[in-house]
Amino acid sequence: MPASPIRKLVPYAEAAKKRGTKVYHLNIGQPDIETPKMVLDAVRNSNFKVLEYSHSAGNESYRKKLVQYYASVGIDVNSDQIIITTGGSEAIQFGFLACLDAGDEVIIPEPFYANYNGFAVAAGINVVPVTSSIENGFALPPIADFEAKIGPKTKAIIICNPNNPTGYLYSKEEMEQLKALILKYDLYLFSDEAYREFCYEGKHTSALHLTGVDNHVVIMDTISKRYSACGGRIGAFVCKNAALIGSVMKFAQARLSPPSFAQIAGEAAIDLPADYFDIAKAEYKARRDLLVKRLNAMDGVFCPNPGGAFYAIAKLPIDDADTFCQWLLESFSDNGSTVMLAPASGFYGTPGLGKQEVRIAYVLNLNDINSSMDCLEKALKAYPNKTN
Amino acid sequence: MPASPIRKLVPYAEAAKKRGTKVYHLNIGQPDIETPKMVLDAVRNSNFKVLEYSHSAGNESYRKKLVQYYASVGIDVNSDQIIITTGGSEAIQFGFLACLDAGDEVIIPEPFYANYNGFAVAAGINVVPVTSSIENGFALPPIADFEAKIGPKTKAIIICNPNNPTGYLYSKEEMEQLKALILKYDLYLFSDEAYREFCYEGKHTSALHLTGVDNHVVIMDTISKRYSACGGRIGAFVCKNAALIGSVMKFAQARLSPPSFAQIAGEAAIDLPADYFDIAKAEYKARRDLLVKRLNAMDGVFCPNPGGAFYAIAKLPIDDADTFCQWLLESFSDNGSTVMLAPASGFYGTPGLGKQEVRIAYVLNLNDINSSMDCLEKALKAYPNKTN
Numbered sequence: 137m138p139a140s141p142i143r144k145l146v147p148y149a150e151a152a153k154k155r156g157t158k159v160y161h162l163n164i165g166q167p168d169i170e171t172p173k174m175v176l177d178a179v180r181n182s183n184f185k186v187l188e189y190s191h192s193a194g195n196e197s198y199r200k201k202l203v204q205y206y207a208s209v210g211i212d213v214n215s216d217q218i219i220i221t222t223g224g225s226e227a228i229q230f231g232f233l234a235c236l237d238a239g240d241e242v243i244i245p246e247p248f249y250a251n252y253n254g255f256a257v258a259a260g261i262n263v264v265p266v267t268s269s270i271e272n273g274f275a276l277p278p279i280a281d282f283e284a285k286i287g288p289k290t291k292a293i294i295i296c297n298p299n300n301p302t303g304y305l306y307s308k309e310e311m312e313q314l315k316a317l318i319l320k321y322d323l324y325l326f327s328d329e330a331y332r333e334f335c336y337e338g339k340h341t342s343a344l345h346l347t348g349v350d351n352h353v354v355i356m357d358t359i360s361k362r363y364s365a366c367g368g369r370i371g372a373f374v375c376k377n378a379a380l381i382g383s384v385m386k387f388a389q390a391r392l393s394p395p396s397f398a399q400i401a402g403e404a405a406i407d408l409p410a411d412y413f414d415i416a417k418a419e420y421k422a423r424r425d426l427l428v429k430r431l432n433a434m435d436g437v438f439c440p441n442p443g444g445a446f447y448a449i450a451k452l453p454i455d456d457a458d459t460f461c462q463w464l465l466e467s468f469s470d471n472g473s474t475v476m477l478a479p480a481s482g483f484y485g486t487p488g489l490g491k492q493e494v495r496i497a498y499v500l501n502l503n504d505i506n507s508s509m510d511c512l513e514k515a516l517k518a519y520p521n522k523t524n
Numbered sequence: 525m526p527a528s529p530i531r532k533l534v535p536y537a538e539a540a541k542k543r544g545t546k547v548y549h550l551n552i553g554q555p556d557i558e559t560p561k562m563v564l565d566a567v568r569n570s571n572f573k574v575l576e577y578s579h580s581a582g583n584e585s586y587r588k589k590l591v592q593y594y595a596s597v598g599i600d601v602n603s604d605q606i607i608i609t610t611g612g613s614e615a616i617q618f619g620f621l622a623c624l625d626a627g628d629e630v631i632i633p634e635p636f637y638a639n640y641n642g643f644a645v646a647a648g649i650n651v652v653p654v655t656s657s658i659e660n661g662f663a664l665p666p667i668a669d670f671e672a673k674i675g676p677k678t679k680a681i682i683i684c685n686p687n688n689p690t691g692y693l694y695s696k697e698e699m700e701q702l703k704a705l706i707l708k709y710d711l712y713l714f715s716d717e718a719y720r721e722f723c724y725e726g727k728h729t730s731a732l733h734l735t736g737v738d739n740h741v742v743i744m745d746t747i748s749k750r751y752s753a754c755g756g757r758i759g760a761f762v763c764k765n766a767a768l769i770g771s772v773m774k775f776a777q778a779r780l781s782p783p784s785f786a787q788i789a790g791e792a793a794i795d796l797p798a799d800y801f802d803i804a805k806a807e808y809k810a811r812r813d814l815l816v817k818r819l820n821a822m823d824g825v826f827c828p829n830p831g832g833a834f835y836a837i838a839k840l841p842i843d844d845a846d847t848f849c850q851w852l853l854e855s856f857s858d859n860g861s862t863v864m865l866a867p868a869s870g871f872y873g874t875p876g877l878g879k880q881e882v883r884i885a886y887v888l889n890l891n892d893i894n895s896s897m898d899c900l901e902k903a904l905k906a907y908p909n910k911t912n
Contacts, residue, residue: 137774225779254778367784386525390642391613396755397785
């Protein structure tokens with residue numbers, strides 16, 4: 137079981153803070169944006185007397201509300217096609233457990249969300265990476281590259297759209313290519329759409345917008361990023377394949393129920409005013425624009441412009457991002473501050489890739505992004521093992 | 525993946541309710557006792573602005589409070605030896621994933637909590653049952669029976685103490701026998717202590733009261749039953765083996781964090797007045813006394829007196845408890861009421877065992893227990909496939 141690349145530097149950050157150094161956290165997708173007050177108030181104003189188990193698929197009232205939400209983003213599902221999960225994490229676990237046997241393979245464009253690895257280890261399945269490239273902004277790799285990896289044990293492909301860690305937004309054409317591929321080889325398409333609302337260039341194509349693949353497509357969803365409600369641990373497994381929903385329900389019943397408090401929060405969130413995402417999106421877009429501009433202005437740094445989510449991957453003029461990120465926390469500070477980044481190597485399945493790359497989560501306000509980029513710029517000058 | 529024996533009759537219960545029949549739910553361990561108001565109020569009065577991820581091991585403030593709680597029940601641990609989990613369910617999953625490889629075996633006295641099966645399937649491990657008997661109240665089976673099942677793939681033994689589904693409370697002598705066994709064969713002892721506070725005869729012996737087995741013992745814990753807070757989905761993995769805690773942390777990091785709202789509830793619960801459990805225990809004990817008396821007064825029924833938890837297993841004069849429990853929901857009612865029980869067959873790993881047994885959760889008030897027993901008594905008279 138690999139350690140989380142996002143969290144493995146935590147002890148160094150804690151040590152830095154104990155020394156009095158301010159750490160700009162660009163390493164983890166914990167948004168600083170406030171959880172909408174009405175979402176938190178729904179929990180605070182709850183008046184039940186017994187904190188009971190919910191239905192294993194989640195409260196029916198919440199699933200019915202989610203049907204409205206999905207309709208609003210062009211996804212036509214009913215409440216029996218939704219299982220509420222403990223975070224998007226559990227939706228991914230359920231997909232692995234219900235669709236793949238031990239020893240089976242799932243193909244994932246790399247770099248990818250590192251915890252897919254952890255869930256694969258837990259389920260006894262193997263991740264087969266197909267490499268995407270920073271040069272074209274981490275677009276979908278050529279379909280021929282997928283086909284070269286498909287074998288008798290391949291059961292599924294995962295995409296994260298828009299992508300964590302790259303920020304890439306897959307186009308309608310790319311989604312159609314994936315559709316043809318899963319039909320040709322009879323595979324599942326797992327679509328992690330945690331960042332659906334956060335698209336800055338072009339329109340989001342959900343895997344459930346694709347037609348004629350109802351038995352093949354699963355959406356792994358979560359309220360974590362959508363409403364800045366990461367701690368709620370509420371997600372959803374959404375799928376039109378009734379037999380698969382039936383299998384997943386057995387795993388859902390084994391763990392009894394998803395968390396009750398945050399289901400109340402999730403249900404309330406569906407009634408947020410229509411402009412809620414406009415405001416959050418405008419904020420994230422402004423941060424992205426600033427971050428990408430600042431990064432590309434630094435000597436030897438390249439950062440493609442991500443179309444969605446709130447991550448960017450940048451290539452830095454350094455020997456090794458793992459060493460560099462640890463050095464930032466252990467040995468560097470500027471005006472009492474330093475920056476915590478996630479080395480990208482942990483997001484690649486192929487050993488040796490991404491050694492000069494870091495993932496940056498733009499979850500800080502514009503001022504802090506500016507200050508953190510000042511800090512990074514100085515750090516890159518001070519770092520002893522530069523490559524140019 | 526087997527369906528939950530506790531939940532598989534749910535569609536029949538829903539149909540009965542749609543027909544207007546009142547269903548006494550004795551099938552599931554959802555206590556009717558109110559969650560302490562101060563526990564719910566802690567969540568309602570929370571005033572954070574962002575519902576953030578917590579530490580993957582849970583909030584440090586909560587883990588420190590839990591150290592106090594464990595000290596109060598004679599368990600000496602520090603906050604680094606506690607990982608907060610998403611219900612006791614996740615603590616069990618973590619134990620399976622971190623201590624056993626695919627194909628390994630865990631020995632469990634049967635009948636046992638059926639979801640151990642589900643978690644074993646998910647982890648790719650095999651459950652090896654050792655049969656306990658209703659004749660001696662489901663006491664620990666002879667150690668020789670365990671030894672007969674131990675092989676090269678055996679890595680752990682699970683006990684649930686006091687036991688779900690039998691209500692049996694393992695004695696200090698039985699715990700010492702298990703200690704000798706795990707030392708002799710170098711096994712883990714997983715002790716599910718969800719019902720620690722609910723002991724009516726004798727004293728609870730925690731697996732962490734045993735000395736000299738710090739590297740072998742794991743407690744799987746939960747606030748669900750202790751504070752009638754099942755929907756919170758908060759539990760704990762407690763262990764003095766630092767290497768094992770390190771392994772479990774990797775799985776904990778992969779799923780990011782346990783639910784934030786209910787951690788607040790769990791932390792507040794530690795400050796409940798000292799007599800809180802006295803009141804709850806007195807209530808459960810009165811229910812148990814009534815239930816066991818009523819059952820044993822029925823023709824052909826035998827129910828041993830359970831020492832703890834809030835379950836009893838009764839042997840009924842019927843052909844097949846699965847058929848009977850379904851019949852109760854589909855074909856029987858008395859004064860517009862019926863009873864929902866859990867067939868015990870689903871709690872046995874050995875096929876064919878427990879066919880005349882049912883598990884009864886005494887989670888209803890005394891009046892309802894009385895009424896439900898009236899109903900069951902009549903049902904047993906009316907049931908067409910009796911054995912005596």
